[in-house]
Amino acid sequence: MTQTFDSGTRPGGPGRSGRSGGLFRRDSAFRRAPGRRRGSPRLAVGTLIVLGLAVLVVPVVARLDQQLVDLGAASLPPRPAHPFGTDEMGRDVLLRAVYGLRVSLLVGLVAALVSVTIGTLVGLVSGALGGIADRFIMRVVDGVNSIPHLLLGIFIVAMIKPSVGAVIVSVALTHWTTTARIIRSEVLALRSRPFIDAAISGGSSRLRIVRRHFLPHLAPHVALAAVLMMPHAIWHETALSFLGLGLPPHLASLGNMINDGARSLLAGNWWASIFPGLFILLPTLAISALTQYWRDRTSPRWRSELQL
């Protein structure tokens, strides 16, 4: 039965057939490993909803201007009027952290989408063409990988004026290689499946096979790669900004805020960097937890490994 294991079985998919084979495939793939607890995704979902609402709603309803400088209220510790305190310019840390998260999430999302798109295209072309083209493309990927991400990112940003666009380009151009590798190996595995032979024999062109067979099979992998990439992209954005290479200093980004806050850390103003730091950690951990849960549930290979 394992040799006809059906990776296309929809998880929890209702089956109308009474075929015993089908039943076993479905059920054994679904049997939970005893003793293994799966984390509930509720906490992660809740965190993301709260943060998402904050990012969307606060800028609309906020009565305070996040850029408002009030040197009279500089470096105040957390208090009811300023739950996260104020920075050394007297700006409200909570408000700026929400704005900063907004920028970071946007940069993370766009950068993840761009890099996953590049990676998917490269991996697809490499895997589908094979031969010399594949070898050439994979050497380029190796080349990009051999340079530390951050260093290459810094180099790219340094060539363009610091801006949201520059950070997105820098993160996207350094992160497509992982996706390209995953997609290529998936395509190579797919290519040797008999149903691809059957499609070729039925007269399908290369393009048609990509469209009808490869892309639908790759979609879950691409989506997973994109979501996994997001926290990573956020980290890189904040790292670049922290180094003063990312967004312009006046723009509230989490990296800029930690950078600013670090200067007053020695004066004992812990709140100006700790709270923005938490704002980076929370969404990235929540997204990671969700993707882990998703992968456990949907990927049969992972599931069967868990059963062993």
Add this chain to the structure above:
Amino acid sequence: MSHTFTSIRTSTSSQTVGIGSRLRVDGLSVRFQISGVAPDRATVHAVTDARFEVRQGECLALVGESGCGKSVMAHALLGLLPANAEVTGAARLETDGAEPVDLVGAPEAVLARRVRGRMIGLVPQSPAAHLTPVRTARAQLAEALRELGRPAGSDDLAALARRVGLRPADLDLYPHQLSGGMAQRVANALALAGDPWLIVADEPTTGLDRPLVQTIVSELRRLTDEGRAVLLITHDLRAAEQVADRVAVMYAGRIVSLTSAAEFFARPRHPYAAGLLDALPSRRFTPIPGHPPELTMLPAGCAFRPRCHRATAACERLPEPDEVACHHPLEHHVVR
């Protein structure tokens, strides 16, 4: 009638084990609930009211089309059904000189400690896939013997190897170095490690070429002649013909015919059994029209009625579960 292969049954069986043990399946039914929204929610009637008996020294073949429930039956007997299966009825292992065990009600601990490997041995569908690729046959056999609490010295292993027709030196090979026939023998050795008296062989010949089928068939016959009870689950009628003493035909989850092998192959009385035999290339090579019914939507009465050319109004009633469960069995079916 052109029989390519002659029966390899031996008239004098050399029994090495006692002959009193038997498996009695009585009214065994297996249901699966498929959850989901209205059109998809359904009950799968995988096995319904199965009754048969396998004694030591005989081989019972359970035959039928794919999806008729025969594989579920094997898993039910081994206690390997998924958690959403509902099993009713009884399947009693009546071992000589031991307390009988009901496989349906027995807790997992009893199945694991007393039954699997010790009373029932499984000959799997694809032996090569059944073995761990990274360890030698010897290591896997020794582990099986230790698990069963039996001595696992090199003499014991050599004895076990010789019993299934392997040279002791063959045990030092890795699964990929074994030929198909040797892999099958190693799988047999694993099944026999705990000296079970009942062997369940689940589609052991599917997709194999004839010489290898021959090997497996003669192994199963030898096990029967040693005094074991063999339950052969297969859709390969020619394999069944060569090894079985009795043949049970399963259709849509029910056993519709349970007769001696000689009678089944020469004068099948159930129209479905006759149809299966007529489909063989060595016979009329004519298919049975239509498809087997869905196990979620079984017709009332005889499930074979929609495909049966002899169906009458009487067939709307379920036939009595008998040797031949049919309202109008064939009397003299002429086999060309």
Add this chain to the structure above:
Amino acid sequence: MLFAEGSPAEGLRADGITVAYDRRRVLDGTSLTVRPGIVTGLAGPSGCGKSTLARVLAMLLRPAAGRLTVDGTEVRRWRHRADLRTRVALIFQQPRLAVDPRFTLLDVIVEPLLAAGRPAADAIAHGERLADEMSLTADLLTRRRHEVSDGQLQRACVARALALRPRYVICDEMTTMLDASTQAHLVARLESYRQETGAGVLAVTHDTDLLARWCEAGAVHHLPAPDGTSLVR
């Protein structure tokens, strides 16, 4: 070469085919002709290269050496690039692996028609006719491969293979996984197709009963068992 008679331009003709995986030579100068209108048999034990030869004949595998001609035209390009590939249909041993898990049975059957540029409505109507000829009922056509039996799936695969009316049909152990009744049904369908169109059929199987029943007397080709001498030195 098996057959001297007949026009040399006719038939699916393999000459001196050699295929090696890694260092193991699977086929070594094998020749075989599938003539139109008759059933040719190809027998041999497991691992003798029957399936490899089937893939070469279907233009899915480029041999290391040898010539393949389809009705007199030599095949020089393989897989996607082989223009004549739809003239030869291949039916696989394991239908479960030969069907995309995301496709419904109707998708499976109409895919070659759509790939050939037939309008969708036309293709679906044709697909339903093909399914009907395999006695696949309408409720089966909306199901995916894990919702049907091996036998039903292989019926869909035969319908797919016949969709573009191939001149040659290669059945690679088409029925080894199936019960006798389904086997008889599939063979009967291929026989009626052959008689109707004059197509050539290659029955690849190790089942001697099936070969004796299905193939033209004298048109059974045997491949020898693999042995140590076929290793590439």
